[in-house]
Structures are given as C-alpha cells and as structure tokens.
Amino acid sequence: MNTFGEAVLRIGIAMLQGARSEHAQALLQVDSEIEIVELRRPSDLLLGIDALILPGGESTSMRLASASKGLLKSLFDWMIENKDKPVLGTCAGAILLCQPEFELTPFVDAMISRNSFGRQSDSFQAKLKVRIIEESEFSGVFIRAPRFIENGCQAVAWLGDEVVGILDGNRMALTFHPELTDDLLFHRWLITQASA
Ligand code: GLN
Numbered sequence: 299m300n301t302f303g304e305a306v307l308r309i310g311i312a313m314l315q316g317a318r319s320e321h322a323q324a325l326l327q328v329d330s331e332i333e334i335v336e337l338r339r340p341s342d343l344l345l346g347i348d349a350l351i352l353p354g355g356e357s358t359s360m361r362l363a364s365a366s367k368g369l370l371k372s373l374f375d376w377m378i379e380n381k382d383k384p385v386l387g388t389c390a391g392a393i394l395l396c397q398p399e400f401e402l403t404p405f406v407d408a409m410i411s412r413n414s415f416g417r418q419s420d421s422f423q424a425k426l427k428v429r430i431i432e433e434s435e436f437s438g439v440f441i442r443a444p445r446f447i448e449n450g451c452q453a454v455a456w457l458g459d460e461v462v463g464i465l466d467g468n469r470m471a472l473t474f475h476p477e478l479t480d481d482l483l484f485h486r487w488l489i490t491q492a493s494a
Pocket of ligand 1 (some may be wrong): 354355358393442443
C-alpha cells in the first residue's frame with residue numbers, strides 16, 4: 299500500500315545470481331512507488347507479484363543455485379499460471395525463457411544459442427534499433443551474450459539486421475543488458491504492462 303492506501307505494483311526479481319540490484323534501481327527510477335519483491339525461495343511468491351524479471355548472469359549457475367530451494371521451478375509454475383503477466387528476461391534470463399527445463403515448452407517461441415558472440419573478452423556495447431510502441435535507438439550491452447537462432451516472435455530490438463530482442467505475448471527476451479545503461483525504456487515497458 300502507498301501513503302494513500304492504494305495497492306502498489308509488486309515486481310518480482312529472481313535473486314538467484316547475476317545482475318539483480320541494477321534492475322531494482324532501474325524499476326525504482328521509473329516509479330519510486332512500486333514494491334520490489336526479491337525472490338529467493340518459492341514462498342516469496344505467496345503474496346503475489348504483478349510482473350517478473352529474470353536477470354542476466356550465468357544460466358548454469360542459476361539452475362544450480364535454484365536446485366536446493368526450487369525457485370526456478372516455482373517461477374516457471376507462476377509463468378504457466380499467469381500467462382498474461384509481463385516477464386522480462388535479459389541475457390541469461392532470456393536463455394531460461396527459451397530453454398526452461400527439458401520437460402517444459404519454451405516460454406517464448408525461440409531457439410537460442412549460449413555464448414554465441416564469443417567469450418567474456420568479446421563483450422561489447424553497440425547501438426541498437428528498438429521498436430516498443432515507437433522506433434528509437436538503444437545502447438545495448440552484450441556480455442557473453444546468447445543469440446536467437448530462430449524465432450516466431452515479434453522482434454523488438456535489432457543489432458544491424460540481427461534480432462536481439464523478442465516479444466511473445468507479454469514475455470520479452472533480450473540478449474543484452476538494459477539494466478546496465480541509463481535508458482529506462484524496457485523497465486518502463488514492464489511497469490506499463492504490469493499496470494495495464
Ligand atoms: N553466457 C551466459 C549464459 O550462458 C549469459 C551471459 C549473461 O547473462 N550476460 O548463461
């Protein structure tokens with residue numbers, strides 16, 4: 299509740315590993331009234347969330363970090379039960395959306411290849427074309443980034459001719475790190491969708 303007694307938006311961030319606090323800061327810059335829900339164990343989902351961020355980092359470490367408490371499984375169950383709620387998966391988070399667990403169908407209609415731009419030292423920053431409502435430029439930070447091999451989704455970001463951001467329903471997968479730039483476009487999108 300905010301100071302006027304109104305319900306506030308609750309945005310969950312998977313706290314398994316990787317770039318997490320940067321997402322929280324970006325969300326609070328868009329709207330300081332939202333509540334950030336740090337998701338560490340399945341019970342953290344009990345009070346409900348309106349949107350979810352799967353951060354970047356290292357997807358294998360995230361799967362391992364999830365093994366003891368089963369957080370990823372509970373997030374996947376939440377996504378199955380809440381098909382319309384917005385989800386933003388960045389880099390390793392995009393990998394999890396495309397390759398959840400072998401018995402689950404992907405949460406976005408795409409195939410992805412890990413570490414496909416090369417090693418850590420091949421990380422780079424580049425100007426992207428993005429189209430969310432309207433077309434603009436965005437500075438994309440790629441860190442051991444994956445690549446979409448094929449996808450049946452709406453493209454929302456391009457590096458040259460290559461699609462680096464996709465939208466499937468209300469689930470967005472980006473192969474770069476929007477939380478590492480000052481541009482709040484993607485966090486604004488998530489909050490707008492969550493309040494719709
Ligand atoms: N290479 C990582 C993986 O395979 C993703 C990198 C990132 O999230 N920056 O999970």
